[in-house]
Amino acid sequence: LGAVFVCANVVTMLRIGHLELPVPVIQGALSGFSDLPMRRVARAFGCVYTMNEVILDELVVLPGKIQQQILHVPEDDHPIAGQLLGSQPDMFAAAAVRMVEAGYDVIDLNFGCPVKKTVGRCRGGYLLSEPRTALEIVSRVRDALPPHVPLTLKMRRGIDDSERAVHAFHEIFDGALARGVAAICVHARTVQQKYVGPARRAFFPSVVERLRSSGKPTQLLASGDVFEVSDAVELLGMGVHGVWVGRGAIGSPWVFRDIAHKLHTGHDHALPTFTEQRRAVWMHHRECVALYGVELGGRIFRSAAIRYADAHPRADEVRTRLFGCKTHQDLHDTLRLYWDDGHAEDHFGPVLPRQSYVRLVAAGAC
Numbered sequence: 077l078g079a080v081f082v083c084a085n086v087v088t089m090l091r092i093g094h095l096e097l098p099v100p101v102i103q104g105a106l107s108g109f110s111d112l113p114m115r116r117v118a119r120a121f122g123c124v125y126t127m128n129e130v131i132l133d134e135l136v137v138l139p140g141k142i143q144q145q146i147l148h149v150p151e152d153d154h155p156i157a158g159q160l161l162g163s164q165p166d167m168f169a170a171a172a173v174r175m176v177e178a179g180y181d182v183i184d185l186n187f188g189c190p191v192k193k194t195v196g197r198c199r200g201g202y203l204l205s206e207p208r209t210a211l212e213i214v215s216r217v218r219d220a221l222p223p224h225v226p227l228t229l230k231m232r233r234g235i236d237d238s239e240r241a242v243h244a245f246h247e248i249f250d251g252a253l254a255r256g257v258a259a260i261c262v263h264a265r266t267v268q269q270k271y272v273g274p275a276r277r278a279f280f281p282s283v284v285e286r287l288r289s290s291g292k293p294t295q296l297l298a299s300g301d302v303f304e305v306s307d308a309v310e311l312l313g314m315g316v317h318g319v320w321v322g323r324g325a326i327g328s329p330w331v332f333r334d335i336a337h338k339l340h341t342g343h344d345h346a347l348p349t350f351t352e353q354r355r356a357v358w359m360h361h362r363e364c365v366a367l368y369g370v371e372l373g374g375r376i377f378r379s380a381a382i383r384y385a386d387a388h389p390r391a392d393e394v395r396t397r398l399f400g401c402k403t404h405q406d407l408h409d410t411l412r413l414y415w416d417d418g419h420a421e422d423h424f425g426p427v428l429p430r431q432s433y434v435r436l437v438a439a440g441a442c
């Protein structure tokens with residue numbers, strides 16, 4: 077695959093180790109969302125690389141139901157990275173090996189989770205304050221994995237805004253490059269910041285420069301507030317190799333297709349039609365029920381489903397209806413009422429452009 081350039085300096089493919097992805101955009105890990113149903117819907121709309129919801133290393137190693145679930149990788153769910161959380165280098169390494177044996181194509185280490193319980197147990201974002209332990213984890217996992225399996229890293233721009241945090245970030249970043257990680261994703265918020273306030277995009281040019289001057293082939297991915305096609309284009313224009321889509325993909329799987337279209341043709345893709353939206357909602361529900369069973373699947377579906385309402389001209393009404401769907405028949409009726417082929421547009425008007433709602437979603441307003 078050759079790199080194609082449509083916008084100045086914007087690369088339209090991504091290489092993670094031996095994997096050549098035709099679009100430099102991935103579905104990032106999202107606990108509570110990026111399960112198999114969400115991943116399958118994303119792939120149906122052009123997503124080329126996905127990740128599991130982060131999993132605690134010991135749950136991968138300990139026999140049990142969770143282990144069985146996480147170690148089941150269906151044939152159509154590739155390429156996929158398995159993301160791990162933990163605090164002990166040995167446990168990380170053991171879990172990484174099990175995940176690769178089960179079929180994960182890439183192992184990703186989570187050094188960014190800001191959840192209080194996680195940080196309190198010296199995991200996730202906490203590791204950004206402990207460069208030695210973080211790099212010991214990178215070394216042990218890299219050594220334990222077969223050489224052809226790429227190892228990647230997810231970090232935030234620091235644990236907080238202190239000078240010390242900046243040094244720790246650089247130490248871990250440089251150390252990971254030296255240890256041969258295939259890619260590093262940086263979420264441009266601090267751990268302390270959690271999700272409050274905008275991601276600091278201005279942080280990326282210096283990281284791009286740092287990587288460039290290292291001469292290492294590691295790829296840099298950017299994360300933070302990627303809600304619209306223009307967000308991805310802006311970040312790629314700063315010289316990062318790829319973009320990690322987080323919340324912007326919830327209930328909006330067409331974001332992958334839209335970004336790819338822009339990068340490959342220079343043009344905007346048409347808005348998702350009512351028919352396409354209905355297809356995505358239906359598929360998501362079907363996958364949830366198939367994986368978790370009717371009751372649990374229905375509940376898990378509802379938390380993701382309410383985001384599908386965003387693009388509908390009657391978003392509030394549709395959200396309430398979707399949230400209230402308890403049975404297959406309820407969903408069927410709701411889809412017929414609000415997304416009926418041919419009639420929906422006459423009835424409700426055109427679907428809403430992303431710009432009209434994504435910033436509210438970003439701010440947590442709906």
Ligand SMILES: Cc1cc2nc3c(=O)[nH]c(=O)nc-3n(C[C@H](O)[C@H](O)[C@H](O)COP(=O)(O)O)c2cc1C
Binds near residue numbers: 129275320321323
């Ligand atoms: C509900 C939720 C769950 C998340 N779970 C994970 C996770 O399991 N692993 C991870 O690396 N990041 C996780 N993240 C962070 C996102 O993947 C992403 O890096 C972050 O939200 C910034 O991107 P965004 O502003 O475009 O959403 C999560 C974020 C949210 C909001």
